[in-house]
Amino acid sequence: MKMTAAKALLQCLKEQGIDVVFGYPGGSILPVYDALCDFPEIRHVLVRHEQGAVHAADGYARVTGKVGVCMATSGPGATNLVTGIANAYMDSVPLVVITGQVATTMVGTDAFQEVDITGITIPVTKHNYLVKNANEIPLAVKRAFHIASTGRPGPVLIDLPKNVLQEEITYTNPTDLKLLGYRPTYKGHRSQILNARDLIMKAKRPLIYAGGGVVSSDGAKSLKKLAETISAPVVTTLMGIGSFPGDHRLALGMVGLHGTKYANKAVTECDLLIALGVRFDDRVAVDFKSFAPNAKIIHVDIDPAEIGKNVRVNVPLVGNVSTVIESILENLNNKQEDEWLELIEEWKAAYPLRYEAGVELKPQFVIETIRELTNGEAILVTDVGQNQMWAAQYYKAKGPRTFISSGGLGTMGFGFPAAIGAKIGSPEKDVILITGDGGFQMNMQEFGTAMEQGLSIKIIIINNSSLGMVRQLQKFYCDGRYSAISFHKNPDFVKFAGVYDALGLRVREPGELRGALEQALSTDGPVIVDCIISEEENVFPMVLSGRPLNEPIEG
Amino acid sequence: MRHILAVLVENNPGVLTRVAGLFSRRGYNIDSLSVGRTEHPNVSRMTIVVEGDDLVLEQVTKQLHKLVDVIKINDITSEEYVDRELVLVKVGADPAVRGEIIQIVDIFRARIVDIGQRTLIIECTGDEGKISAVIESLKPFGIKELVRTGKIAMLRGHKFTSLNEFKEEE
Ligand SMILES: Cc1ncc(C[n+]2csc(CCOP(=O)(O)OP(=O)(O)O)c2C)c(N)n1
Numbered sequence: 001m002k003m004t005a006a007k008a009l010l011q012c013l014k015e016q017g018i019d020v021v022f023g024y025p026g027g028s029i030l031p032v033y034d035a036l037c038d039f040p041e042i043r044h045v046l047v048r049h050e051q052g053a054v055h056a057a058d059g060y061a062r063v064t065g066k067v068g069v070c071m072a073t074s075g076p077g078a079t080n081l082v083t084g085i086a087n088a089y090m091d092s093v094p095l096v097v098i099t100g101q102v103a104t105t106m107v108g109t110d111a112f113q114e115v116d117i118t119g120i121t122i123p124v125t126k127h128n129y130l131v132k133n134a135n136e137i138p139l140a141v142k143r144a145f146h147i148a149s150t151g152r153p154g155p156v157l158i159d160l161p162k163n164v165l166q167e168e169i170t171y172t173n174p175t176d177l178k179l180l181g182y183r184p185t186y187k188g189h190r191s192q193i194l195n196a197r198d199l200i201m202k203a204k205r206p207l208i209y210a211g212g213g214v215v216s217s218d219g220a221k222s223l224k225k226l227a228e229t230i231s232a233p234v235v236t237t238l239m240g241i242g243s244f245p246g247d248h249r250l251a252l253g254m255v256g257l258h259g260t261k262y263a264n265k266a267v268t269e270c271d272l273l274i275a276l277g278v279r280f281d282d283r284v285a286v287d288f289k290s291f292a293p294n295a296k297i298i299h300v301d302i303d304p305a306e307i308g309k310n311v312r313v314n315v316p317l318v319g320n321v322s323t324v325i326e327s328i329l330e331n332l333n334n335k336q337e338d339e340w341l342e343l344i345e346e347w348k349a350a351y352p353l354r355y356e357a358g359v360e361l362k363p364q365f366v367i368e369t370i371r372e373l374t375n376g377e378a379i380l381v382t383d384v385g386q387n388q389m390w391a392a393q394y395y396k397a398k399g400p401r402t403f404i405s406s407g408g409l410g411t412m413g414f415g416f417p418a419a420i421g422a423k424i425g426s427p428e429k430d431v432i433l434i435t436g437d438g439g440f441q442m443n444m445q446e447f448g449t450a451m452e453q454g455l456s457i458k459i460i461i462i463n464n465s466s467l468g469m470v471r472q473l474q475k476f477y478c479d480g481r482y483s484a485i486s487f488h489k490n491p492d493f494v495k496f497a498g499v500y501d502a503l504g505l506r507v508r509e510p511g512e513l514r515g516a517l518e519q520a521l522s523t524d525g526p527v528i529v530d531c532i533i534s535e536e537e538n539v540f541p542m543v544l545s546g547r548p549l550n551e552p553i554e555g
Numbered sequence: 556m557r558h559i560l561a562v563l564v565e566n567n568p569g570v571l572t573r574v575a576g577l578f579s580r581r582g583y584n585i586d587s588l589s590v591g592r593t594e595h596p597n598v599s600r601m602t603i604v605v606e607g608d609d610l611v612l613e614q615v616t617k618q619l620h621k622l623v624d625v626i627k628i629n630d631i632t633s634e635e636y637v638d639r640e641l642v643l644v645k646v647g648a649d650p651a652v653r654g655e656i657i658q659i660v661d662i663f664r665a666r667i668v669d670i671g672q673r674t675l676i677i678e679c680t681g682d683e684g685k686i687s688a689v690i691e692s693l694k695p696f697g698i699k700e701l702v703r704t705g706k707i708a709m710l711r712g713h714k715f716t717s718l719n720e721f722k723e724e725e
Contacts, residue, residue, distance in 0.1 A: 118569065119569075119572065122569070122572065122573055122576055123576065123580055126621075126623070127622075127623040130568070130569075147623060179623065180565060180598075180626045180718075181564070181565060181620075181622070181623055181624060181625045181626040181627070182623045303621070304617050304620070305614065305617035305618050305620070305621055308610070308613060308614075309614060
């Protein structure tokens with residue numbers, strides 16, 4: 001079939017099952033936008049800033065498990081994507097990012113709106129392509145989707161010069177990917193699986209440490225089976241929230257810097273750590289040498305480079321986390337270590353998450369009330385900062401892909417556009433954004449996008465009129481010398497919603513909260529609930545730098 | 556410890572940037588890197604000499620493997636291998652000292668490949684030790700210019716780092 005390369009590109013997307021693309025047009029990518037007119041089956045979501053497009057594609061991918069697609073023009077369009085690409089890379093989210101490029105005849109001449117976006121994104125993509133031969137577009141697109149979605153998922157960028165997009169080609173669907181150096185391992189090594197089983201049966205204090213790999217391998221069911229079979233308590237990373245039901249009797253919540261004290265104690269005192277789809281990140285392990293000091297470690301991950309990177313492990317298991325858990329479960333006998341479970345229960349009772357409920361509106365209370373009103377059935381998207389940590393601690397997400405947060409990069413401004421992508425990916429679910437007043441202002445221009453697309457996103461601003469998390473750092477590490485953390489002029493967020501003819505509500509007292517949330521949840525379209533809290537509020541527990549993981553300050 | 560990695564890569568644009576960038580980004584030290592085509596037109600071979608303990612090497616290898624363009628990696632350090640480097644040295648060579656230089660060239664089985672009015676260019680191949688020795692011996696005459704290729708290496712006997720063997724494995 002003869003067609004322009006731009007059309008071939010969209011044909012390829014269609015064949016990959018893509019029906020929504022987030023983007024922003026411009027000169028170099030004009031041929032693709034022109035071709036879009038002939039593809040009504042592909043919904044194009046026009047954002048207000050390219051960063052919004054890439055975070056939206058990211059949020060979409062996280063809730064659906066499918067590859068998210070976004071596109072932008074060359075130069076500034078492409079560079080505006082970079083933060084979002086890096087964000088997806090750090091959290092292993094499958095994206096295909098399409099950028100226009102200046103004509104091949106102009107590449108390398110500092111032409112108008114030329115940047116070397118493949119060069120710029122090498123460190124933050126799983127792979128990228130600059131396609132100079134129009135006939136190679138179908139193969140490049142097919143490879144991009146394959147690479148993005150298999151193995152350890154990640155973003156792949158395809159850079160397409162304008163003249164290449166305009167060429168006529170004969171479209172054929174490539175069958176052979178011809179990727180000599182790319183072959184992920186999915187099945188765990190047999191003898192290591194036996195070793196893992198052996199350690200599990202011998203353990204007196206087994207603990208599961210679950211991360212984003214459980215979610216992305218669709219392994220939540222397998223994880224639950226494993227935990228219940230061996231009665232092992234489960235701690236999760238931020239990325240692992242939802243991989244195990246937050247209200248399960250074996251759930252210990254989040255581990256790490258702002259993890260529950262009982263999760264951190266469990267890590268320190270366990271004799272077997274079953275690490276599933278995690279990477280012993282410094283926000284969790286805090287100090288690599290003293291992490292899980294008494295434990296043998298089984299580490300399951302699809303990425304061999306993660307195994308042994310930060311901590312030494314006893315049983316390395318490279319493979320798809322879900323597949324490997326199922327293999328371990330074969331012939332695994334039930335077991336239960338009562339003493340260990342009793343100890344855990346003691347810790348849970350002695351060191352619960354807590355805050356002082358009083359006359360003031362408390363952020364923790366906001367999250368708890370949302371959990372109660374939605375019965376944990378909503379998709380909770382967070383921004384970055386204190387708001388994110390309170391959400392992580394108190395939402396107790398029930399299932400995978402219902403807690404969406406920027407983990408590895410900690411990107412402020414991620415939340416709102418990601419919520420847009422999440423709502424488009426999962427329209428039947430309530431999508432609730434928890435954001436700070438700082439982070440919301442980084443991408444609040446996307447309110448127009450949400451209105452235009454008719455998206456019922458409930459935006460809960462935890463408004464402390466300051467950069468709360470930085471304030472907290474300055475309180476503890478800079479002797480309270482506060483520097484550049486107060487917003488003396490925030491917009492009136494209720495009025496801001498009004499400018500778009502949307503509903504905005506303000507909550508100042510605990511008594512007003514429930515009503516406002518109920519009204520927000522039952523209103524169509526985007527709603528802002530501006531929750532005014534004290535700027536003095538801190539996130540606890542908190543492991544101070546240089547202190548042991550199991551001795552956080554509790555406020 | 557120094558390790559010699561034989562790395563097969565797909566001959567795509569940017570592959571050298573990807574590999575070199577990975578080393579600098581992750582803070583690994585490259586002693587030398589040489590790259591060229593192989594018996595397969597689409598495949599290049601890099602010989603990378605890298606400094607680091609076993610843990611570092613494990614990470615280097617694993618991270619390299621994550622590059623889609625990297626096909627195969629062999630750490631040949633502890634195997635039997637042949638390694639060579641090529642150096643070109645331009646030395647000051649007034650007629651009075653030429654005889655002496657020619658003697659040195661003979662001893663090292665090097666070659667004179669250019670004669671100028673006041674300079675000679677000497678070509679020498681060999682393992683690292685020999686190259687260093689040649690350079691040391693030529694220093695007294697005044698080294699005006701020096702260029703060396705970096706190490707290339709190959710396993711001895713019936714062991715391979717090549718695409719052929721890679722295909723047989725499957
Ligand atoms: C893009 C970006 N810039 C800066 C930071 C550093 N940072 C981390 S948390 C934080 C404060 C966030 O303030 P706000 O959005 O109001 O949320 P809060 O912590 O008050 O809940 C800052 C500045 C970041 N994570 N991301």
